[in-house]
Amino acid sequence: MKPQLFIKISLSLLVFLLMFLPFIPLILSSLSFGWQWPAIIPDSISFRAWDYVLFGSSGTWQAVGVSLLIALIVTIINILLAVPAANALVRNSFRGKWLMEAIIFAPIIIPPFVAVMGIHLTFLKLGLTETIVGVVLAHLSPTLPYMVRAIMISYQTLSVDWEDQARMLGAGPVSRFTLVVLPHLLPGIVAGASLSILISLSQYLITFIIGSGQVVTLSILLFPFISGGDPAIASAYSLLFAGMAIMTLFGLDVLLKKYYQQKKAVTNKG
């Protein structure tokens, strides 16, 4: 065996182990029946937790659907808001720019708990509580900063000269954006979208307060079990949650690869 190949295999094995090691206790605990100290693995296995989570009356699948729907809408709105915002913040210098940046990035620093109480009262008056719309709007504040940040970094490496060149070659504003700017921003958008999806999926407090129990996401179902002390069901839910997040990121990755392949094909033809 070539030494390079050996290193490659052992390295990927190590990465694999490091990634999946934390899941092993979760899997064991979700299946355990009578797991007592000092046994390292449970002496018998029960599917009670999985039976409840996957097939019972727990409404898990609907909650997964609602979680993903909210994360998707939040991310789309984030992209629509963040691209112009990043553009303005990177390329223009204007009076009070630091203040704008501070406002956009404030949700990272200020705990959501502080803001959500005020948001709840306002939304109650507007009739937005207990609706998906309200929850989506409330999820924007903790997710938008990450999206703006990611796209700003992409913008920083995009010189205006490229667009000027395209303009000289006769490209209108729309084709300049779709053919020059957007392909360059895409990695940043994908990075921001991943963060936005993950953060939206894991929101408990905001979803709970604004949704008032009528918008049931997976974290709403998961939380009482984690703090209520049923380790088996909490583990099963945690695994399901991780699976959902990983599948979403994986799907995003596949879409991106597809896009680059298509683009390659188009450029090769041209």
Place this chain on the structure above:
Amino acid sequence: MKNSIFLASAFLALTLSACSQDTNEQTAEETEQLLTSDWQTIADSATGQQVNMYMWGGSDNINRYIDEWVAPRLKKDHDVELNRVPMNDSQDIINQLVDEKFAGKSNGSMDIIWINGENFKTAKDNDLLWGSFSGQLPNFNDFIDKDAPEIANDFGEPVEGLEAPWGKAQFVFVHDEKKSQNPPKSMDELAEWVQENPGQFTYPALPDFTGSAFVRHVLYETTGGYEQYQQPAESISDLEKRLEPMWDYLNSIEPYLWRDGETYPESLAKQDQLYASGEIAITMSYDPALAASEVLKGRFPDSTRTFVLDGGTLSNTHFLSIPFNSSARAGAMVAINEMMSPEAQTAKLSPENWGDLSAIDLNLLSSEQQQAMNAVELGEATLSLAELENNRLPELSSDYIEIIEKGWLQHVAKE
């Protein structure tokens, strides 16, 4: 890409419009009638209503009892749809309602809430509950001993029909029969027991609900009984002095507790985990059947048993109520009435469903109904209903609880 952005915004608009609320608001007149009209009229107006029941959602047993036992029967017999909404803490329900009251929301989505004790007092003080409805329920009138102190009062607060009793709980200690044959049956015995078995006992740090209840037992036993505390706290002028023996007792056992008493489990869930993994020998519960159901789940060892103190243990009642802005009050009344029926209460008693003690008075049942209830297999870990009933102490009102919880931090945790 332009197309997909357009598509995305079209999709968004579609979703937003699909999510707009539809509510069937009742007029004030109609709802007031529900408090006076006869039961048949109430049952008729409940037909077809959807009832949202907001309750703690951290137990698969309880969730399944509601979803798979109660809800299908309500649908079939009364055409009322029961939708369980999981909460992490009953306090969250009250916070939501306070905000809704402040914002003037009249068509709320909470129709039934599961509360007791402090939550009830807050709700009552802030006018968050609808009205005196329990006297309208046939099962309340037929099977509940209305004058019993644990039904008429909720942690010392007069109920006044604002909530209907759903079940009872009683404090028990949980131990492993194989590890400790002779569990301590009084606070004096416990003090000796912890000295002989250092590191094997602890209690959840206050203000944990169960940890706080444990300390109240210490209060009753070290300061001379519960009778003296059946009056408001401010009317006892030398209260601080009277509490001193309790702090002394707690400080005297502290060095022999788990981790030398340097720290306490932050919640009962953590303490149960310590017991489940064998680190400590005794845990406690305000649910006398919890140990049995944990044995069924395989979390606690088979040799787990429960015991009460010779001087008795605290018991309380938990209730169902209807918030001030419920949109389906008739449906909520029908659902609560059904959950108080002897059949539902008997099913609830079984540890396979939940194991919660019944709120109804056995003497008011027919002999067949009594038999059905007595025939429920409570599991080896649960004490008999008679043994629990003969060792019941009343709860303290919440003003004492507040004083004790603050005092514990000052006198026990800090020292």
